[in-house]
Amino acid sequence: MFKRFRRLRINPVLRDLLTETKLSTDDFIYPLFIKDVEGSFKKEIDSMPGVFQLSTDEATKECDELKSLGLNSIILFGIPKVKDSIGSDALCEHGIISKAIREIKKAHPDMFVISDLCFCEYTDHGHCGILDNKIESVNNDATLEILGKQALIHAKAGVDMIAPSGMMDGMIESLRATLDKNGYENLPIMSYSTKFASAYYGPFRDVAESSPSFGDRRSYQMNPANRDEAILESLEDEKEGADILMVKPALAYLDIIRDIKNSSKLPLAVYNVSGEYSMLKVAGKAGVIDYDRVMMETLLAFKRAGADIIITYHAKEAAKILKEVK
Ligand code: PBG
Numbered sequence: 223m224f225k226r227f228r229r230l231r232i233n234p235v236l237r238d239l240l241t242e243t244k245l246s247t248d249d250f251i252y253p254l255f256i257k258d259v260e261g262s263f264k265k266e267i268d269s270m271p272g273v274f275q276l277s278t279d280e281a282t283k284e285c286d287e288l289k290s291l292g293l294n295s296i297i298l299f300g301i302p303k304v305k306d307s308i309g310s311d312a313l314c315e316h317g318i319i320s321k322a323i324r325e326i327k328k329a330h331p332d333m334f335v336i337s338d339l340c341f342c343e344y345t346d347h348g349h350c351g352i353l354d355n356k357i358e359s360v361n362n363d364a365t366l367e368i369l370g371k372q373a374l375i376h377a378k379a380g381v382d383m384i385a386p387s388g389m390m391d392g393m394i395e396s397l398r399a400t401l402d403k404n405g406y407e408n409l410p411i412m413s414y415s416t417k418f419a420s421a422y423y424g425p426f427r428d429v430a431e432s433s434p435s436f437g438d439r440r441s442y443q444m445n446p447a448n449r450d451e452a453i454l455e456s457l458e459d460e461k462e463g464a465d466i467l468m469v470k471p472a473l474a475y476l477d478i479i480r481d482i483k484n485s486s487k488l489p490l491a492v493y494n495v496s497g498e499y500s501m502l503k504v505a506g507k508a509g510v511i512d513y514d515r516v517m518m519e520t521l522l523a524f525k526r527a528g529a530d531i532i533i534t535y536h537a538k539e540a541a542k543i544l545k546e547v548k
């Protein structure tokens with residue numbers, strides 16, 4: 223006797239009743255790129271259609287649209303006027319992200335504003351911290367110190383959550399201690415806990431103007447081949463006090479998302495990165511795929527794999543589709 227699975231697939235209402243995983247606009251965080259320029263500015267990025275560099279006033283306007291779509295959380299990336307060896311713009315109260323946090327929170331107190339904490343957008347060499355000539359890479363412990371400063375600047379500006387993305391060891395322990403010592407014990411940390419050295423970040427580096435001027439990030443970001451290490455990295459951040467863990471990129475790492483979901487009870491975010499977004503855009507435009515359906519299937523796969531939160535450039539398009547369905 224075989225089982226008739228199709229019995230439960232024939233009626234559409236029954237299919238809905240039995241759907242195990244459902245996407246919601248509450249699942250999404252939308253990335254915004256804030257450029258430090260005079261006056262209003264909005265520039266679309268060639269490699270990421272639909273994604274813009276924005277001035278702070280344009281970013282504030284963008285939040286109106288996001289809220290009307292039911293999207294209430296954003297993550298901010300900054301593009302400063304001036305870059306230098308230590309990323310000073312990120313360490314100054316008048317730096318671009320600090321300004322953006324203040325302006326956005328003033329206009330939209332109910333928008334949940336997350337800041338990406340790193341230095342690659344602010345350094346002239348494009349690496350994620352202070353360089354150490356001896357190892358021709360980023361100096362871990364010196365970078366921890368300036369990360370603490372950057373965190374306090376964002377905290378003072380009124381950010382709702384920080385998201386350190388630099389893959390420095392001890393990053394979470396040191397940030398948690400700095401925040402607590404300064405009265406920010408209620409500010410949550412979403413760690414980019416398992417972040418791979420990925421070619422999928424290509425288009426992001428166009429929009430964030432953050433390509434390394436030499437070498438690559440393989441001496442601090444993870445080797446895509448390593449599954450055990452991927453779990454260890456996230457468990458370590460849990461131990462150090464992270465509130466939310468993350469896997470990045472998402473699409474080629476669904477196994478890792480599930481592994482970490484099974485290994486930790488902390489909430490798990492995934493970052494559906496720039497290259498993943500652009501691939502669908504290009505294929506959709508070429509008429510090779512049904513863009514909307516492939517997008518929704520992809521986002522659903524992240525959630526099914528174990529993601530509680532999805533950081534995605536598709537958030538607005540997906541929200542529009544989810545609205546129609548209701
Ligand atoms: C910076 C950072 C990167 C991304 C998010 N934060 C780029 C990198 O590590 O090179 C990538 C996001 C994307 O590709 O959409 N540390």
Ligand code: ZN
Pocket residue numbers: 340341342343349350387388
């Ligand atoms: Zn970085």
